[in-house]
Amino acid sequence: PVIKQADAAGVKFAGQFAAVLIYVLWGPRIEFMSNPFGGMLYLGKLSLPLTMLWVLTLINIMNFIDGLDGLAVGISMISAIALAVLAWSLQRYDAALLSIIVVGVSLGFLPYNFNPAKVYLGDGGALLLGFLLAAVSTEGALKGAATIGLSVPVLILAVPVTDLLCAVVRRLQQGLPFYQADRDHFHHRLLALGLSQRQVVFLAYSLTGLSATIAVITAHFSRAPWLVALVLGFVFAYASSRVGMVQPLNISRKEEGRDA
Template sequence: MSTGFLAFIIALVIVLAIMPMVIKFAIKTGAIDAPDKRKVHHKPIPRIGGLGIYAGFVITIAILTFSTDLLSGHENDLLGLLLGGSFIVLVGIIDDYTNLPAKVKLLGQIAAACILVSFDVRIDFITNPFGNWIFLEYLSVPVTIFWIVGLTNTINLIDGLDGLAAGVSTIAGITLLLVAYQQQDAFIVTITAAIVGSALGFLRYNFNPARIFMGDTGSMFLGFILAGISIIGVVKSATTIALIVPILTLGLPILDTTFAIVRRYRGGIPIFKPDKGHLHHRLLDLGFTQRQAVLLMYVFSSFLGLSAIALTQVNEYAGAVILLFILLVIIYGAKKIGIFHTKNNLHV
């Protein structure tokens, strides 16, 4: 049995086993997500389900670290991921219980990113499609922090329907895993399989009708780990599409966040102010049920993931055609569902 498959199974089983206890703990301690006019659920649902995702990932990594030598040689990368991930989970727990101000939460995300960077996990260069590498030098640290915080927030912002963030994160993780497998990077395959197993195990309790929400504890942790994995693995590879692969892999939440920023800017409201113009809100407004909207977004996320994998197998010209096609699909889809219409989307 490969270590990657073993990591997936261990994480999946752990999360499936402990989630009922997490649900009871959330109810007992008052970690409840009450419905309001912006949310789509109509009864109180326990949150902090991200604790189960976190536990599944960390316990799996601990088991494999002590039972195999596969993770040796990557101690800095692994320690940075675990410490930074633990810090972001702490921020998420506090937020799930007290609703931290957006700026305070952002500072926590930056601090977690700094922890990861301090272990030399950073984007040192980006590849130039026309030849050579572009070394970031003194820009390396701010670019890496921006990348980590940005991806952390994209998963956090897309967590609006039962099973959406968990499913999209699972699809993104599978994509990164397959790319790492192509590159024969056993370390990235293993840790990615662990986060995929954890997210999929949680999805069993989070798909509509959800028994528990992951909360910011889970959404920020998933975003942080996927951002870190993309830096350690795909982004550092010396290929012309190295940076494009993780962007496409997490394309759905990145697009949703980008659309939200543009929409709020055009509407003259603060970027951090929530609204009901996210992709999932628009699909619900068009008459889709929660399950239909989520499944449709799974399909689109899978399409972007497959496109990312395809880019690693084709030449530059074919890659350009693929990217152009994706861009046209995005523009058409955004206009079709009225994602940029501010008139009816900015109310909360």
């Protein structure tokens, strides 16, 4: 079963890689990054691999959080609203329009996907939402001299980004392959604490709305959005450790007594 799972994960990633490569070769790229010490950094030849890494990350982030009815769709909708505001403020109207389309698609699908779901998103739907959000961010908020930096979209997607980072840390701690599923994602841990599915989903919506609002305000009024992202990252990391999404480094896999 593990070999079959590895083969399936490999085929899925190969398909993602091919799709993203085509998109980046003939589409927009992240050309600049904000410099913490002031100004902008021109990426040059690093633009292609870094853009691919960003898009692949966002694609899989949305797939990771698609564990409860309505969770991924609602977070995508809230994130797309924030990206639309940012893209419009940068006069990237094509990206703003794409964001609005994502909002409309998500809003139309959410009533059928919310608990109890009548229609499920599936891997294909979650991967598509992640790809669309990545396309919006590279075309709108991240491309060209008017860039606001990677930190702002990371702020918008703070909830799924934190969940992904915690998943990576767990697998490194336990010596497990990245593709192997577990029951320690944030929504699983909150369910284990006694919250209902709807309560977990509404909490995730609220946190995403909060982080998205902070991101939009930061993009317009702060000269150091990366610092805001760093502080919020520490807050989310502490909260994640408190609910058991990651374990202290001195706890071994045997002591953990948990199957991944």
